[in-house]
Amino acid sequence: MIQDLLHPAIAPRPSLNRGRLAVLGLGYVGRPLALGAAAAGYEVIGYDPAPAARAVTSAAHRPGRGSSRASADPAVLAGADTWLICVPTPLDARGRPDLAAVRAALGVAARGLKPGALVCLVSTCQPGATNGLCRSVLEEAGWRIGRDVFLAVSPERENPGPHALATSSIPRLLGATDDASLRRALAFWRHIVDRVEVVASPEIAECAKLLENTYRLVNIALMDELHAAFTALGVATRDVVAAAATKPFGFAPFWPGLGAGGHCIPVDPAFLQMEAARAGAPSVLLAKAMARNRGRVARVMRQISARLGDDLEGKRVLVAGVTYKPDVADLRAAAPVRLLRALQGGRADLAWHDPVIGAAPKALSAMPRSAALTMPDGARPDAIILGTPHRAFDMVAITRAAPLLFDPFGILPAGLGVIVV
Ligand SMILES: NC(=O)c1ccc[n+]([C@@H]2O[C@H](COP(=O)([O-])OP(=O)(O)OC[C@H]3O[C@@H](n4cnc5c(N)ncnc54)[C@H](O)[C@@H]3O)[C@@H](O)[C@H]2O)c1
Structure with a gap:
């Protein structure tokens, strides 16, 4: 037809x-x-x-x-x-x-x-x-x-x-x-x-495309590692990046997050690595960046578990924002979806809220959805995890919606209960 x-x-x-x-x-x-x-x-x-x-x-x-x-x-x-x-x-x-x-x-x-x-x-x-x-x-x-x-x-x-x-x-x-x-x-x-x-040559076009996304993945992984270091030092990562970004040359800002998702950034470097390995020149740095990116959700999960007393069972946890990037209704390789699965494994009383997504996608159909920053039954969550910082979110309202707020982006206004992870 x-x-x-x-x-x-x-x-x-x-x-x-x-x-x-x-x-x-x-x-x-x-x-x-x-x-x-x-x-x-x-x-x-x-x-x-x-x-x-x-x-x-x-x-x-x-x-x-x-x-x-x-x-x-x-x-x-x-x-x-x-x-x-x-x-x-x-x-x-x-x-x-x-x-x-x-x-x-x-x-x-x-x-x-x-x-x-x-x-x-x-x-x-x-x-x-x-x-x-x-x-x-x-x-x-x-x-x-x-x-x-x-x-x-x-x-x-x-x-x-x-x-x-x-x-x-x-x-x-x-x-x-x-x-x-x-x-x-x-x-x-x-x-x-x-x-x-x-x-x-075709190879230059192919490699240039892969370089563009590899450059992003490696810098996202670097920022993830430095975010852990700055946070341990008690310095706000976003403020550091914003300060460095005032330099008018030689610096491109990358911001902390829950890990690169989507169909390109975590995927395309594997195409480059496959051929580089075949040619006998695999990139060690790229392999580490890919591993770092894959491990981000597990590291966040460990921090959340520790803060919740290492026992998630029965804890009311709401993930706010589940797409792979803000303001886009695309769940492909979305880090918040992996986080939801990890939380489900811990038997938390789980729900997700996302104003950007229309009908609940298949990947999340088995998980309760909430239309607001509460649990589906209207109860106040024990914790909210910011999964994707959509523009539609009122960040101040998020900080008031639960006693504990886990923020992988360092974007929530600092206050009681906000934990940068
Ligand atoms: N989405 C982006 O932002 C983006 C950016 C740069 C590059 N790319 C690349 O472009 C390519 C396409 O990505 P996309 O995001 O459009 O994917 P997509 O999944 O949105 O769309 C691909 C479409 O191809 C269809 N399809 C699958 N097999 C087919 C076949 N044998 N014949 C005809 N159609 C078929 C699917 O049904 C789907 O509708 C990928 O290689 C991706 O890495 C995507």
Whole structure:
């Protein structure tokens, strides 16, 4: 079935005939690209097996000069001029990069390509994925790269949330396997974004994307470690960071938190590490940063248990904010969810409160939800743990809602009962 991605009230204007664009994967990354390309004059067909990804909310509608549709049938993509691979690249249960969706999407593309078509990898993958995995799937299907069809990589740099920049305004890295592919890919991306930064090879684009997120993970881990040190010294970490951030050069601020979550920061460095290890040069520092990040929830949990007398059973504990970052309704690899599970293991009388989340997601459906800073039955919690500091929270009201407040961010106004962890 094909659905209109554009709201019926916003009738698509006649196409500028920029060609047909296939977008494989209509999630956080694929959807804005699909809508942006439609607005730039492309006839966009999105493919996604998940009905929710194909369904469009009115907030996502944008007036378009091209057209935009979504389908669960990959056959409708056949003959598209340009193919964007925007599928997920998570870690598997053992923490290793899982490229199954990329392989599947490449298979769909290999079957539906026509001569002259461009395939561009947008998903975050390991260094060498474009010239390795992508090239081999297309070549096995009989396509000659740079002659029959073209191949490039342009990793995404989305930053979901209230401070999100428009996709078109974020400079786009672009690397291609050969000059003909680069020319073809450049012509496409120049229609979609304001600035394209061409790099000399696909591997540079792939590594740059991984460097960006590795840089963040390592600094988040460093801040976590120093937060423990500053707190032990009796110095407020946020004040230290704010003071250092007055330096106009050579310092980028990172703030304490419950640990990096989401689908990128804790995940992407594993792609880099996998290939670095394969090349005989694994990063020791990165391995330590990944371990530090994984251990943050357990360390917070130990501090909370100790403050609650090492016995959580029957203690009324409310976690305020459960998403992986403030003001975003996304629970993927969210540290507060891991904390909730750890608290559940301790048999606390547990509830969560989050004004940003609509319907309770599956991951939390078995845990009681509270509509306010109380337990679901209206009782006052024994302790509140700040899981995510959403803007919607009144931090002063939080400090009055329980006798004990655990604050991994150092953000609650200091006062009786506030414990920075
Ligand atoms: N979300 C971000 O902010 C962000 C930022 C930069 C990079 N990325 C990267 O972009 C890629 C996509 O991330 P996302 O956040 O959009 O993921 P997502 O989970 O929001 O969306 C991916 C979509 O792909 C669909 N899908 C799965 N397998 C498919 C297949 N074989 N064919 C077609 N569709 C398929 C899923 O149903 C889902 O709707 C990942 O590699 C991610 O690391 C994401």
